[in-house]
Amino acid sequence: MYDWLLGGIDNYKADRDACQILLEIAPSTKALAVNNRAFLRRVVKVLAQEYGIRQFLDHGSGLPTRDNVHEVAQRVATDARVVYVDNDPIVLAHGRTRLVENDRTAIVQADMRDTDGIFRHSDVTRLIRRDEPTAALFVSVTHCLKDHEVQPMIDAVKERLAPGSFMVICQLVSEHEKVREDVTALMADATGGNWGRVREEDDVRGYLRGLDIIEPGLRDVTDWRPDREVHPRQHVDDWVEWGGVGRLP
Numbered sequence: 001m002y003d004w005l006l007g008g009i010d011n012y013k014a015d016r017d018a019c020q021i022l023l024e025i026a027p028s029t030k031a032l033a034v035n036n037r038a039f040l041r042r043v044v045k046v047l048a049q050e051y052g053i054r055q056f057l058d059h060g061s062g063l064p065t066r067d068n069v070h071e072v073a074q075r076v077a078t079d080a081r082v083v084y085v086d087n088d089p090i091v092l093a094h095g096r097t098r099l100v101e102n103d104r105t106a107i108v109q110a111d112m113r114d115t116d117g118i119f120r121h122s123d124v125t126r127l128i129r130r131d132e133p134t135a136a137l138f139v140s141v142t143h144c145l146k147d148h149e150v151q152p153m154i155d156a157v158k159e160r161l162a163p164g165s166f167m168v169i170c171q172l173v174s175e176h177e178k179v180r181e182d183v184t185a186l187m188a189d190a191t192g193g194n195w196g197r198v199r200e201e202d203d204v205r206g207y208l209r210g211l212d213i214i215e216p217g218l219r220d221v222t223d224w225r226p227d228r229e230v231h232p233r234q235h236v237d238d239w240v241e242w243g244g245v246g247r248l249p
């Protein structure tokens with residue numbers, strides 16, 4: 001569904017049909033997807049360029065698209081290392097051919113809730129040095145998990161990261177109860193119940209509690225250090241991708 005919203009071609013009729021219903025509930029969803037992806041590019045660039053991060057662990061990386069994490073990071077520093085993690089076999093099939101372009105990039109098929117398994121995976125031990133700060137990315141993924149699954153996953157990752165590492169987290173939030181309920185019901189239906197929930201800003205604040213939130217703070221990610229890249233604004237406030245970046249002490 002996300003691929004179709006981004007204008008991609010790696011999607012099926014069932015995805016497109018569900019997206020049509022989604023757009024009726026939340027008409028800004030295409031702009032939201034494009035803006036989310038633009039945030040991902042900006043945040044990787046900022047962390048590589050301004051904070052010197054050279055290793056990225058991208059949870060729920062999604063289908064390859066334009067300017068993937070390793071391309072952005074390795075443009076800043078050719079020695080940057082990226083491990084993509086996703087549990088969708090289609091993402092893995094496309095990722096192996098279109099993401100793994102050099103020996104500093106890998107894609108791992110894993111459930112992002114299996115932090116132990118991920119950190120023991122040979123590609124992760126090869127590319128993610130435990131004594132060096134990492135950027136752990138959770139961009140537009142925590143809404144895929146049930147309430148009780150999100151915080152334990154985040155805590156488990158934090159425990160394994162070196163001081164000075166970064167957690168990048170954003171997820172779908174809405175101020176409107178009806179949007180939250182309708183989208184959650186649609187997605188539960190589209191995924192056979194294998195989805196979480198559209199949440200509220202406070203939930204995301206909670207995920208990042210105890211970390212130093214870097215400027216410009218937590219917000220609609222469209223407004224997180226916007227650059228001159230042209231991206232359509234959302235004209236309705238039905239829902240947003242909301243979050244930001246926290247740094248481990």
Ligand SMILES: C[S@@+](CC[C@H](N)C(=O)[O-])C[C@H]1O[C@@H](n2cnc3c(N)ncnc32)[C@H](O)[C@@H]1O
Nearest residue numbers: 002060061062086087088110111112139140144
């Ligand atoms: C909306 S896409 C986000 C892609 C990318 N992070 C971005 O922001 O552009 C969500 C991705 O999370 C993946 N995903 C969902 N639940 C997952 C899980 N439990 N473990 C690993 N990946 C998961 C899906 O397969 C999908 O590729």
